[in-house]
Amino acid sequence: MKRGVIIDHAILILGVLFLITPLWMAFASSTYTAQEIARDGMRFVLGDNFIGTWGDLLTGAGSMFTESEGKTGEVTAVSGLLMLKNSLILGLGFAIGKIAISMLAAYAIVYFRFPAGPFFFWIIFSSLLLPLEVRIIPSYEIVAGLGLVNSYTGLILPLIASATATFFFRQFYKQIPEEMIEAARLDNAGPIRFFIDILFPLSKTMIAAIFIIMFVVGWNQYLWPILMTTDKEFNTLLMGIKNIIYIMDDGKTPAYNQAFALAVLSVIPPVLIVVLFQSWFVKGLTESDK
């Protein structure tokens, strides 16, 4: 029994180490200067340049030169804070937008009897077969046609429709007992009141689950923002990780330290979201609202 517990824990600790070590190395390395990393490789032990690296990263001050297409020129780097803001806007806009749209779509499909309802549902559902990558050129065409290139609207709006989330909400609504809906009708709750007073609060756990998933998906968008934005003002953290390698520290060494710091920074918000919402999610599941 006791041995079993020890073995269990050993396995768990090994697993945690396996996952945490690269992250720790990235963080530890980010506390050195770019030159030190270029000379000695990645580090396990903290250095003394934490403030230097992270300060430069967040303000965008330390990076002064860029090399692209064979030319070296002076540019100002995008500050880490701006990229963080952009990523948050994308992640939150993506998650909240998807939840709002798919909740309403599922509401219409489940509760309103209109002749083409099932047809629309299957249309939405079959759009699962067409991920963004497949339709990215036509999507770009449309957004460009609307003049939404280089805007948050253009970044978020075209991605907001979600067959997955619509499907989950539909399944969720379908298992809400018919009697409760009827009780609400007798209680003079019209469609809007029913949605706000009853459906929305009941869906909280579902919303939390979908929010976690969609935030991370939105946060990790790479191809779409690259295509949709040319202005550095719209750079996200993930785009930044790639770009920052072109930024030369002191004109010679790529800013590895900032790249590591940026990698670490880009992991923190999704982790926070998962941790925060997970406790909620579990609570909702165990309390069993039905």
Added chain:
Amino acid sequence: MSHLSLANIIKTYPNGFEAVRDVSVDIAKGEFTVFVGPSGCGKSTLLRMVAGLETVTQGTITLADRVINDLEPARRDIAMVFQNYALYPHMTVYKNLAYGLVNRGFPKAEIDRRVREAAEMLQITEYLDRKPQQLSGGQRQRVAMGRAIVREPEAFLFDEPLSNLDAKLRNHMRLEIKRLQRYLGTTAIYVTHDQVEAMTMADRIVVLNKGKVEQAGTPAEIYHDPASLFVAGFMGAPAMNMLEARFEDGHMILPGNIRVHALARPDRDEATLGLRPERITITRTPVNGTALPFQLDLVEELGAGRLLHGRVGETPVTVSTSGDGEVPADDLHAEFPAAAMHFFDKETGARL
């Protein structure tokens, strides 16, 4: 003058199924009417049409001199108690009770007064701040009742509200619902498949079968004067004894070549004879040629009484007796009193 009336109601579901076929019922103000019948006979359909949750294919529903066929459920001035309580799980008991009033724009003070009054009546005041999942089944049932009471409606509708409770609680709530309804004087329709509930709670019973009214009447009328074989068999536990009888020159002939002098007879030579188990008397000394040989198979001891399961000729017969005295053994005879004999048409089941 009836308060709630169903006139020639027909319900055909979109798939073509005729769930209710020409049902007419008149309910007086303050009357507690029970719709009873086997599962699938259309009780819920009927109730849901009154509630407005189901459209009426044909016929007229009138409540307090107002035709309500086409009114929205919320505007019919009725309140319904559902089988599975249908409470809002995310709202406190207080909010569950208040919700229907809030949505009707009642002033806060009035809502508070009504909620507290109903909670007092139902003894759930101390649970007002709890959520439904923190309550027991019986307490949830009370909350569901409360939600109907605060509305102070013209009529209560109940759809098998006790079927999720255990037997003991069910008996208790049965009485309580009846008492509350009496106290409030609100017209009520109560739907159940349980004939005991129907007998004990109803001012008037409507027995339904295959979407039609078999009989409507007081519990006593239904029990002692069943209009059809179906009603006779459905109401009463243990069930009424049924024997296939033939009549010939003043004699009644039962399966197994039992032949006795006929004390009563229908207007034809063959019929189904029905007898309530408690109306049969068992004797050892047969009286004047009308007693039938009763072969005892099994005795069921009920404490307050006894059930004797046996046979008369080839037909199984159950007799209910008072529990005192020794358990009778063999050489028994059953007496069928003329007044207790019901005759039914063998084909149609109609009372003769």
